Amino acid sequence: MRILLLIPIALLTGCITQPQTYAPPVQREPVLDGQAPKPPKHILQMSDRETDAYIVQDIPRGSADPWRWTGKRPTVRMFVGDPNGLKLTADYSIAEATFKDTGPVKLTFYVNDKPLATVDEKEHGVKHFEKPIPREMLKASADNLFAIEIDKVWIAKQDGAHLGFILASIGLAPVNPSSKETTH
């Protein structure tokens, strides 16, 4: 009987493993400069169907064209992990057709509803904006709101549509530390 009891105990204790030793593994290269992809960027292209998921207001959804008409205050939301060293960037156009009626317009760029910059557009045509965002304007590891407000909208006579400007892209990009980027 004792032997019968001892057999399973012996079997079970025989299973117990002792700490083992290992050689150092293949050494990883901790610095991936030159090999790694670029640092995070968040550029919403209007031609991208996924952009719809980021629109908060005043940008039509469902379009696959490379640009979209905006309303008075197009707004998008984007996730920001590390708020350091980012700039707001936008590609847009002031349409000649609306400019004829509105004349020069002012565009104010907002980050989380706080103004980042105001730009006077005295001519129609293709425009580009970029400006570093102070760290304190951004929320880390959270959604942030980015908006561009135009002071005068063009109202279509046929259907009463309110048109602002033509947006091609908006987003965040890393500030290049070697350049003196301030405004557009």
Next chain:
Amino acid sequence: MAVLLIVVSALASVLAAASFGALLISQLRLPLFRQERGVIAFILGAGCMSLIVFAMCAAHIYYRGVILAVGLAAILFAWYRGALWNRETPAFGPLDKFERALLVLFVPFVVLYLANAIAPETSPDGSSYHLGIIAHYVRAHGFVPLHTTVYSSLSEGVELIYMVAFTFGRHSAGALVHLIFFSAAAWLMVCFGRRTGQTKAAIAASFLFYASPIAGVDGSSAYIDCATAAILFTVFYLLYVWRTIEESNGLLIAAGLLCGYAFAAKYTAGIIVLYALVLVVAKARRLRPALIVAACAIVLSAPWLLKNWHYTGNPLSPFFNRIFPNPYVHVQWEEDYKQYFKTYDMKDLRMIPWDATVTGNDLGGLLGPVFLLTPLALLGLRRADVRHLWLAGLVCLIPYPLNIGTRFLILALPFFALALTETIAMANVRVLLPVLMLAHGLLSWPRTPPGLLSLYAGATWRLVHVPFKQALRIEPEERYLARTQVGYLKARLIDKLVPRGEIVFSLSPVLDSYTTHEVAVFFQSAFGEDMADLLFTGQKTDRQAVRLMRFRIPPTSLQRIRVEQTATVGAGEQWAVSELRLFNGGHELPRDPAWRLTAVPNWWDVQSAFDNSRVTRWRTQQRARPGDYIEVDLPAPQTIDQVDVETSADNWMTRIRLLGAESPAASLKLLTDKIEELPIKPQPYARRMVTLEMAARGVHYLLIDPVDYGARDIFEDPEVWGLKELGQVGENGARLYHIEPLAPAKATQ
């Protein structure tokens, strides 16, 4: 055609099992009546067949042709020997009209369960691991180590019977086999009443069991609880025959085998051997009958212990990992797992009876409100039969505190149902049992009207409809699954886009049985937890090496260097070391392949602290304890004046000290416990580093669901992770990514 294949596969598997059982019953000359013989033959034979399938899987000869030949041979041999059907076998007398009328109440539930069992399998555990694991075995023609899921270490005695049916009839055939187990248990309960002279009470008890909402939803899917209940009740039944009719060794052998099969079905069900041994010793007043039971129990239970020992080093995996430490299940996982299942996060455990019988809100299902009457069965304790039922039921409940989910009560349900109805029958009020049955039926029927279940049981796990269209495949299986199961769509996406043999890592469960790939879900294995830790480290800098603990000592010749943890920390806090570096004169000692590294506990991961990566780390994988250590043994003594321990910022309570010795034989001495703490800048490319590390560990594909932790970060910029999106489930569903390798030209830099 599909339905026919499902039904034929299930029935053929059951018939094959019954043939093994019938041959054994004939050989053992068990004194059974015709009505009970077939059912016991199936359950006993399932145990035997599971052992045969186990042996085939272990030998890697599980092929369709082989199992078909074995099954057919068993059926033909049993038929030839007259074991399957014998006119000379005595039978119970016919049921009276009233009893037959009571049996009519079963009909709607049989239809309900048949439709749900034959309909495409969608149950959470059934369609994931119960069938998912055996699907891997079928493809591999035998057992394969599946270290991506701890569930592969659980005993699978019932699943191996599903496996036979699954091989030919796929998922629903497996579920149908379970329904046959379930129905067999219910029928055996009726037979028990025939033997005890309590037929009406037994029919009522059988109905309480069969119509119970939790038993119904479990028993008509590819779970195993009702099958396990059937095994347990058969043990009880055979021992009843042994103690009341004939004290034969044959009955003890059969009961012993089934005790082993209970363990093979579910670890905790192995507790029935306790009941068997106590009963046999008490009745026989000798040890030999108990030894027969124990020895036979070992025959069917030991293979599972050996399988685990072979594959994981822990015979009782995925539990007891402190006693049998192994790289496949973390101790912390086990403790968290146990802690959760002890409470299910219920605020007041006194509500268990109410939740388990009426609402099912917290415990994942309900037995039915009539089971609130169970305490009444205490009044029946003056009857010997009822006392035995109570004893068996209570023994089956011994493991219940370890997992208080309602379905874990199913194992004891037949005993308490019988005890209750036999007690009620003692009142000699003819109408009571039919009223109880009718009330239970109405309270348990899912459709309203006439059923009431949906009126009081909310979103708990239960059957909700009679899916005729799906059962008959009027709505094709593919369409139904795609319409109702996101997990199925994920599985199909994986099969479509991921090359054969590749593991997919996912933070959320997938219906594993519908994909041919191994899916490492993060909470289902040590491997998955390690992958998740890496992924989260990419986003959370506090998991990276951001703290440097520096020991400075006078230049000393050392061959062994040990860093030891000394503090008693809070629950769940682990000690982590991202990198351990040795210095002399300001220069780091290059890591030599001749170095020997170890750690306690979790020595398997020690290389993560010596891989020169600040996004990987060795962790204790359990609450840090004083005496835990990480150690380097050098091939020869070297002068050392500084030891750097790089660690993460999520183990603040740990304290460390430096020990060393001049030679392997010398005892360790304290060198210093003073540390200089310095910050380390987080890794700028942590995201990419973790995906490269995942790839280095064999994971090249990630499935990320929008609800997963950190999903947004990946969705917003997969490129920064080095991920390429391959596909997506629906418009806003999970996305499948491939971890891109470094560009060859740059990788050689």
